[in-house]
Amino acid sequence: MAERIIELRDITKSYGQVYALGGVNLSVDRGEVVGLIGDNGAGKSTLIKILSGVVRPTSGDILVRDKPVNGWSAARSRDAGIETVFQDRALAVQQTIVRNIFMGRELTGFMGWLKVNKEIEEASRLMREIGFTSKVFTPHSIVGQLSGGERQGVAIARAIYKQAELIILDEPTTALSLTETAKVFHFVRQVRASGRSILFIGHNIHHVFDIADRFVVLDRGKVALTADRSAVKSAEELINFMEDVAHPGGLPGLREAGEAEQQAR
C-alpha cells in the first residue's frame, strides 16, 4: 500500500449553528491524483481551508504520514509539505513575482536579511520549469500587470518550490483559456509522474474526470461517494450520480459500488 500523505478523520466544522462539514473522512496517498467534486455549498472550500491550515476544524483528527498532529496552522501545513493553490490564487498584486513566490518563506541569510540574488535565480528557474515564461515580464514584474494564466503560473511556481508532497489545486481551471487549462493539466501529469500527489478540486466534472485517479464527491458537508477511476465508466455517470444525490431516486448501482468502496477502505 502506498504511503499515506494526509488523512482526515471524522472532521467537522461548524460556524455557529451551521455545519459546513459534518464528519468527513478523506485521505490522499503518495502519487495519486484525487478529484474532489461537489456542488456549491457542499463544503469543498471549508475542507481545503482545513487541509491548508487556514481554518481549524471544530472536531476530528488530522494525520500527516499516519501521525496525528496538534496545533494545525497554515505554517504547519506548509512545513508538512502541503501546498495550496487557492482559487483566488492568494497573490499580493502590488508585489513582484519574486516576492509572491517567496511569500511567507523568504530566503534569508544572516539575521533575516534577504538573499535577493538567490531568490531571483530560483524564481527564474521555477517559472521556466513550468513554462510560464514570457518576453514581457521578469521576476521583478508586478503581479498586477500579469494575465490570469500568468498569475496562475506564479501561484503554481510558489507551490512547487520546495518539492511539496501534496499540492491542492482549488478550481485551477476556472477562468482560464484552453491553452492555459492545458498547461495546468500538463503540470498535474508532471507532478504525478514525479511521484507526488495532487488534490484537484473542480467545478467542471469533465476536467476532473480526465485527470483524477480517484473521485470524492462531497454533498452538504458529507462524503457522498468515494470511487476509483476504474469504478466509473464516464464523466456522465459522475454527473448523474451528483444529480441523484441532490435529487434522490436513481442510479442505485453506482451508489452501492461507492459504499462497498468506502467500507473496503
Place this chain on the structure above:
Amino acid sequence: MSKTMEPDLESPLRAHAGSARQEWKHPSDHWLRGFVLDNRASLGTLAVFIVMMAVFMVANPTVFTTWYLYSSVLTTLPVALFVVVPLVFVVTCGEIDLSFPATMGFASWVFALVVQAGYDPFLGIAAALVTGMLLGFLVGSLVVYGGLSSLIATLGMNFLLRGLIQIINEGKSMALTGLADSWAYKIFSSQVYGIPVQIFWAIAFVVLSAMLYNRHRFGAQVKVVGDNPDSAQQMGIDVKRVRVKVFVFVGIGAAIAGTFSVMINFTWWPTAGDGYLLPVLASVFVGGTPTWGGIGTVAGGAIGAVTVSFIQTGVVAAGLSGFYVQFFNGLIIILSLLGHKWNQARYR
C-alpha cells in the same frame, strides 16, 4: 477530450530553449531605466522638493545662499525623520498610528526623569527606548488583538497618554542643564564644522530602515500583509505579529525622536512631540507612500520630511509673512498627491 485539451506544449518551448535567458530581457534591465522605474515615487518627491527650492531661491537669493537657514532646518529635521520612517512601515502595513506624538512625549519624559535623577544620559536613552517599545507594543496589541480601528484607537491612545503626562506634571517642564557637558550630548547633539550631528544619526537611521524595508524579511512581510492580509495568512505569515511589530517600530522611532528633541533644547516640556503630528503625517504621503497599503517608499518619506520642514522656513525667508505658511503647506501637499497619482500605477 483530453486529446483536444493537450496542445503540443513541448515543441514551441524547446525551440526557444536556447534563448531562454533572452526571454527574461526587459526594458528595466537597463540599469538607469530600472532605477527610475523602481524609484518612481521617491524620484517624484525629489522633483517636487527641487522645484520648491528653486522657487524659493528665485524669490530671495540672498537668504537661501546663507548657511544659517540650512543649519536651523538640519537641527529640527532629524526629529521628524525618526518618526516619518517607521510611519511609512505602518502605512504600508495598511494601518495608521496617530499616537506617536504622545509616545515621543512619554519616552522623552522618562529620559528627562533619569537624567534629572543624576544618572548617565545613556541610561536615560536606554530607558526611553524601552518605554517607546512598551508603548508601541501596547498600542499595537490594542489595535491588533483588540480588533480596533487603528485610526480611532491610536487617536484615543494619543489623548490618553498625553493626558497622563499632563495630570502628573501639571504643565511643568523640566530643565536639564547638565546635559551640555555629557558624552551623550557630544555624540548625539553637538555640531561638527557647523553641521548638527543629529542629521548624521537620522541619515543612518533612514538608510538602515530603507534596507529593512527593501532587503529584509520584516519589510517583505510588512508589504505582503498590507497588500493582501488574507493571502499572507494563507501562506503561513503570522499577520497579527507583523502588525504589532510595526507599531513597536513606531514606538522605538518616537522614543529616539523625543530624546533628540530634549537634547536639542536641554528642556523637556509636557507638550513635547505634539507639534509633530500633522507635519510628520503629511511627510509620509508627500513622500509618495499611498494610503491603501502594500507599497511605499522610505527614501521618499525622508525627502517628504525635508520638503515639509523647508516649507515653513522657506516661506518666511522668501519674504512672505507668516500668514502664508499654512497656505503653502496645503498647496505643496495637494500638488504632491496629484503628482503621485499621475506618477504611480495602481493595482488595487
